[in-house]
Amino acid sequence: MNILSQNPALQGVVDQHLDATLQDETISRQEALDAINAGTMVLLGNPAHPSIRPLLVGRPSKIKVNANLGTSPFSSDPDLEMQKLAMAKQAGAHAVMDLSTGGDLDAIRRGMIEATDLPLGTVPIYSVAQKLTLQEKDPAEFTWADLRGEIVSQAEQGVDFMTLHCGVTHKGAEYASKRVLGIVSRGGSILARHMRNNDCENPLLENYDELLDVCRKYNVTISLGDGLRPGAGADAGDAAQWEEVVTLGTLVARAREAGVQTMVEGPGHVPLHLVEAEIRGIKQATLNAPLYVLGPLVTDCSPGYDHIAGAIGGALAASSGADFLCYLTPAEHLTLPSPEDVWAGVKASLVAAHAAHIAMGDGEAIRRDLEISQARAKLDWERITELAMDPCLVDARRGEHRREKECAMCGKFCAIRMLDE
Amino acid sequence: MNILSQNPALQGVVDQHLDATLQDETISRQEALDAINAGTMVLLGNPAHPSIRPLLVGRPSKIKVNANLGTSPFSSDPDLEMQKLAMAKQAGAHAVMDLSTGGDLDAIRRGMIEATDLPLGTVPIYSVAQKLTLQEKDPAEFTWADLRGEIVSQAEQGVDFMTLHCGVTHKGAEYASKRVLGIVSRGGSILARHMRNNDCENPLLENYDELLDVCRKYNVTISLGDGLRPGAGADAGDAAQWEEVVTLGTLVARAREAGVQTMVEGPGHVPLHLVEAEIRGIKQATLNAPLYVLGPLVTDCSPGYDHIAGAIGGALAASSGADFLCYLTPAEHLTLPSPEDVWAGVKASLVAAHAAHIAMGDGEAIRRDLEISQARAKLDWERITELAMDPCLVDARRGEHRREKECAMCGKFCAIRMLDE
Numbered sequence: 001m002n003i004l005s006q007n008p009a010l011q012g013v014v015d016q017h018l019d020a021t022l023q024d025e026t027i028s029r030q031e032a033l034d035a036i037n038a039g040t041m042v043l044l045g046n047p048a049h050p051s052i053r054p055l056l057v058g059r060p061s062k063i064k065v066n067a068n069l070g071t072s073p074f075s076s077d078p079d080l081e082m083q084k085l086a087m088a089k090q091a092g093a094h095a096v097m098d099l100s101t102g103g104d105l106d107a108i109r110r111g112m113i114e115a116t117d118l119p120l121g122t123v124p125i126y127s128v129a130q131k132l133t134l135q136e137k138d139p140a141e142f143t144w145a146d147l148r149g150e151i152v153s154q155a156e157q158g159v160d161f162m163t164l165h166c167g168v169t170h171k172g173a174e175y176a177s178k179r180v181l182g183i184v185s186r187g188g189s190i191l192a193r194h195m196r197n198n199d200c201e202n203p204l205l206e207n208y209d210e211l212l213d214v215c216r217k218y219n220v221t222i223s224l225g226d227g228l229r230p231g232a233g234a235d236a237g238d239a240a241q242w243e244e245v246v247t248l249g250t251l252v253a254r255a256r257e258a259g260v261q262t263m264v265e266g267p268g269h270v271p272l273h274l275v276e277a278e279i280r281g282i283k284q285a286t287l288n289a290p291l292y293v294l295g296p297l298v299t300d301c302s303p304g305y306d307h308i309a310g311a312i313g314g315a316l317a318a319s320s321g322a323d324f325l326c327y328l329t330p331a332e333h334l335t336l337p338s339p340e341d342v343w344a345g346v347k348a349s350l351v352a353a354h355a356a357h358i359a360m361g362d363g364e365a366i367r368r369d370l371e372i373s374q375a376r377a378k379l380d381w382e383r384i385t386e387l388a389m390d391p392c393l394v395d396a397r398r399g400e401h402r403r404e405k406e407c408a409m410c411g412k413f414c415a416i417r418m419l420d421e
Numbered sequence: 422m423n424i425l426s427q428n429p430a431l432q433g434v435v436d437q438h439l440d441a442t443l444q445d446e447t448i449s450r451q452e453a454l455d456a457i458n459a460g461t462m463v464l465l466g467n468p469a470h471p472s473i474r475p476l477l478v479g480r481p482s483k484i485k486v487n488a489n490l491g492t493s494p495f496s497s498d499p500d501l502e503m504q505k506l507a508m509a510k511q512a513g514a515h516a517v518m519d520l521s522t523g524g525d526l527d528a529i530r531r532g533m534i535e536a537t538d539l540p541l542g543t544v545p546i547y548s549v550a551q552k553l554t555l556q557e558k559d560p561a562e563f564t565w566a567d568l569r570g571e572i573v574s575q576a577e578q579g580v581d582f583m584t585l586h587c588g589v590t591h592k593g594a595e596y597a598s599k600r601v602l603g604i605v606s607r608g609g610s611i612l613a614r615h616m617r618n619n620d621c622e623n624p625l626l627e628n629y630d631e632l633l634d635v636c637r638k639y640n641v642t643i644s645l646g647d648g649l650r651p652g653a654g655a656d657a658g659d660a661a662q663w664e665e666v667v668t669l670g671t672l673v674a675r676a677r678e679a680g681v682q683t684m685v686e687g688p689g690h691v692p693l694h695l696v697e698a699e700i701r702g703i704k705q706a707t708l709n710a711p712l713y714v715l716g717p718l719v720t721d722c723s724p725g726y727d728h729i730a731g732a733i734g735g736a737l738a739a740s741s742g743a744d745f746l747c748y749l750t751p752a753e754h755l756t757l758p759s760p761e762d763v764w765a766g767v768k769a770s771l772v773a774a775h776a777a778h779i780a781m782g783d784g785e786a787i788r789r790d791l792e793i794s795q796a797r798a799k800l801d802w803e804r805i806t807e808l809a810m811d812p813c814l815v816d817a818r819r820g821e822h823r824r825e826k827e828c829a830m831c832g833k834f835c836a837i838r839m840l841d842e
Contacts, residue, residue: 182836273779299779303815
């Protein structure tokens with residue numbers, strides 16, 4: 001089957017934007033069209049998002065980085081979220097998600113969509129659950145109509161991709177209940193609670209065909225949520241995770257048949273020695289759909305430094321086939337990120353993505369590293385600064401020594417100067 | 422041959438300290454003695470270092486982390502270095518190096534040795550070069566007697582390990598001159614300049630037997646410096662690097678014959694896909710001597726974030742056989758690290774080491790991750806904080822929300838609470 005021929009909204013985005021999008025890639029238009037049609041690459045972009053600059057995610061396009069933003073019930077300051085949105089973009093994020101769960105969710109989301117040209121993703125079940133809790137009802141007591149209504153409403157607002165935990169089955173949730181750390185996905189746990197309370201199957205799975213119709217209409221890319229992702233290294237690669245992955249593979253196939261773009265979300269917490277096996281296994285079982293990973297974190301005990309644990313896993317994951325790195329910030333597992341955390345998280349993920357690009361033989365990334373090394377050989381600080389991932393930081397750290405030829409670490413003992421004459 | 426039987430100073434350290442040292446390891450006394458005798462593990466500890474707590478480095482002991490400290494000609498504040506020394510220890514570094522090149526080097530070194538019970542390493546050629554520059558001479562115009570005298574003097578002061586770039590040959594330096602980024606090791610470049618100016622071979626190599634006699638007397642562990650380590654990904658695994666590695670392998674063998682402990686220093690800048698091959702190759706070519714790596718950095722263009730690029734490479738390197746991770750701080754390639762940089766650098770390396778421990782099946786590391794995950798399942802913040810790599814940071818980040826059951830990221834939408842009743 002052919003995704004584009006069934007999806008006029010996507011065809012419109014392709015016609016209007018693909019050429020511009022390809023300026024940031026090193027692939028031809030035909031390669032892009034083939035991969036979009038095959039579903040191994042998606043073009044994020046809802047025509048209703050006014051200033052959207054659509055984004056390619058999946059091979060053979062470059063690795064991309066997403067920044068999660070959004071309020072919580074404890075910390076709900078829309079202005080701060082707008083600041084974080086600006087920080088994420090300035091730091092180099094390729095996409096953002098609004099994961100707000102506190103305050104006026106509709107207004108926050110609309111504000112972000114209006115403010116950014118980056119593709120914006122959401123998790124619609126959060127809004128559904130918030131509405132219920134505001135009415136003092138159980139957050140899991142929604143109906144399919146509630147969910148569907150929210151998805152349609154957000155699609156109309158211009159949301160570009162939505163995490164929908166369609167693969168959380170009754171059986172998977174049962175497996176997860178035996179885990180060290182159960183279900184750590186908020187969406188996954190709300191669905192599991194819904195299934196448990198109502199002794200039913202996942203309504204997103206039961207109504208998947210109808211969901212596909214909605215998403216096709218607006219070219220909303222479904223990010224098939226990993227509601228059962230491992231939240232502890234000890235749970236990685238267990239029955240719950242693979243039960244969901246297997247289901248997600250079937251849902252990818254159905255979406256492609258129906259002309260709807262999908263990504264697959266991946267782990268989570270995965271020990272270092274399992275990262276490559278997990279990533280290759282998931283890509284294979286989900287038909288090489290673009291894989292969107294959260295980390296993976298290679299240890300459980302680094303709160304405060306999870307952007308680093310995530311960069312280790314992310315670099316290895318991306319070089320093993322993951323396509324889209326969701327950042328982790330130094331606030332992960334602890335609190336909502338500050339604007340500075342957002343910056344640090346995006347940069348850590350960009351380091352991981354760049355390392356993976358080099359490992360995969362990406363010409364542009366290799367050239368950049370070569371050029372900065374050549375600039376170092378000449379102690380050409382201007383060029384080093386330009387080529388660095390964070391030019392302002394380089395300049396700030398050089399500080400009072402920025403006019404000097406050697407850096408303040410070595411001064412006249414500079415190894416390069418030592419042999420330079 | 423048997424190292425201990427030839428090295429009475431080491432035998433003394435073993436007799437006095439090995440049992441205490443083994444309390445931090447999971448190996449038996451006999452395993453330790455066998456590995457020390459074989460030279461695949463070293464016991465860092467100079468009997469002249471008053472408060473020394475000797476440290477095992479190399480398999481089968483745990484991965485260790487080193488923090489580089491020290492002044493530069495541009496920034497020479499001994500009190501600040503003492504602060505950084507305290508920071509390094511508090512953050513969890515297992516060893517430190519004093520790489521000072523500015524100010525009263527002798528006094529700084531003596532102060533650090535007196536102040537710390539961590540093994541302390543140095544690069545004696547820095548002091549030799551500094552003395553010459555203070556006399557307005559060429560820093561490379563030293564004699565073997567100058568070098569030897571400095572090494573003896575530092576050994577008498579209690580230095581536990583010394584980086585000595587014995588493997589930088591005339592041929593290797595010649596190879597390196599063809600590189601994108603030549604020689605990036607300060608010691609290596611001083612030696613290369615000396616060889617070039619005097620058309621001679623490396624005096625550390627020429628006088629290696631005499632050097633071994635000095636080091637054996639004080640149980641100074643020779644850290645065979647990687648003067649030709651790649652300073653750019655493009656130079657990784659090139660002729661210069663392997664010429665030096667091959668030489669280092671022969672020097673390891675000669676040191677073992679002479680009853681002297683050695684480590685081998687490794688890269689450097691190495692692209693992600695080459696890290697495992699480099700590490701396994703170096704370990705094999707250097708007879709499984711403990712391998713002490715600087716990173717490796719998996720990209721060249723992340724100044725300001727090199728602690729992250731180094732943690733990515735370090736985790737992979739350690740799980741491939743590297744034994745000793747020299748930290749990189751956010752100041753790397755830019756300036757001298759601040760105390761905060763020291764803290765960040767040590768923690769990043771500890772994340773990498775811990776991830777590698779898990780990957781290698783280390784029971785203690787696996788148990789710690791399991792326990793923090795079990796504590797998360799109970800939202801037991803006290804236990805989470807205890808088990809985290811930086812308890813104070815966890816507490817500080819939780820901030821005003823520290824008395825609440827759920828963290829401020831999810832609040833009442835906590836996935837764990839959702840299914841908890």
